[in-house]
Amino acid sequence: MHELLIREACDADIPAILELYTVSGIGDETNFTADEAIEHLALLRTYPYFRVFVALIDEAVAGTYELMIMDNMAKRGRKSAIVEDVAVHPDYQGKGIGRAMMRHALEQCRESSCYKLTLSSNLKRLDAHRFYDSLGFTRHGYSFQMELLPD
Template identity: 70%
Template sequence: MLSQTRNQLSELPLAVGFVGRGFSLDVLVRQLASLSAKAQNSGMNDLAIRVATEQDIPGLLKLYRDARIDGEAGFTVEEAVAHLALLRSYPYFRVFIAIVDEVIVGTYELAILDNMAKRGRKSGVVEDVAVHPEHQGRGIGRAMMQHALDQCRLAACYKMTLSSNLKREDAHRFYDSLGFERHGYSFQIEPTRM
């Protein structure tokens, strides 16, 4: 069954706010695994990626501040604990953290969505990717994207998407370096403006 799913997935395109240039999910996973292995050989052997728990909230909030991805006033610890409980009530929404030497150095969120179109094939949506500025360039982001792709592949997703602010050119170069091609547009509007 797993090999059949893997064969089906290998024929499907992948989008990461960018779309793989004809790459299959398996090809991208292998490419990221190779890059991740290189990172491990360069001192990242102690990197662990796991689901965040309530005990991780203070470190996660610190990472958001240090990485400057929480543009507004962030949650208090108590608010974040309550919000994490809400997120856990969703069928599949996880906040993952990357840990080195017992310190949270990276994070991303992953939602696996069921779809009505495309014969119900699932899709993955990655949000709030961050690596602590002092740990950037060490393979942590690549390892997290490898982890996200693995999660999507296990869930039989036909694609994984993310968006990136137009101003974050370093992030765009990072996603380009993973083999993703820019694809489409992302639109947003404040609900109070309509």
């Protein structure tokens, strides 16, 4: 495999990230346009710690994930983190990119002294569950969501 680099996403990465969302099933008809996504990325950068990362192979975006690290009121203010929207392009799956991105996320969390890293996965994504199990994530509790429709 060629050299893998994981870095924070920049505006030029947006079209490839949007394509990743589409080919991985994360995206749908409500996806941002590239211009909207660039504007939204600028907003995310204003948060204390919400980052979008890309995994590059030979300068091509092969994967992406989002990481939010937050301060908590409980646990004496210890930080926790959430990983979202993990995607690896089908052409690059099975080459260790997802594993490298999760190692990267864990490093970011350790550097920020987080006490835990969480993520959720759709019940239908059995391969993803096996992947997260293989990384040492444990199944804990339940994930709940409520769809909120615009007014």
